[in-house]
Amino acid sequence: MSFKNSTAERSTVTRDTIKMEKETGNIYESIVILSKRSNQISVELKEELNQKLQEFASSTDNLEEIFENREQIEISKFYEKLPKPVAIAMQELTDEKIYTRKPEETN
Secondary structure (H helix, E strand, C coil), X not given: CCCCCCCCCCCCCCCCHHHHCCCCCCHHHHHHHHHHHHHHHXXXXXXXXXXXXXXXXXXXXXXXXXXXXXHHHHHHXXXXXXXXXXXXXXXXXXXXXXXXXXXXCCC
């Protein structure tokens, strides 16, 4: 999934809680869904960033040989500017892009 093209806000925004519970009918269930989805997004972003930064990893651990890699810094800055995983998850919830299901309740 491409999070780079996300239309989520990059700063704090006040949200209407009634819109958040539209999908589930319960604000607490919506928060749990947002939490789980934001964790998924966070893991995916971290794996993607680590793969890109792995290209710049040096095989030697000598402190004298450490130098600034401009491309590595630019990649890190780009990922810092992306919206936070929670904002992306909220945007997906309001756009109804999150599929949710409940396990069958057995009595």
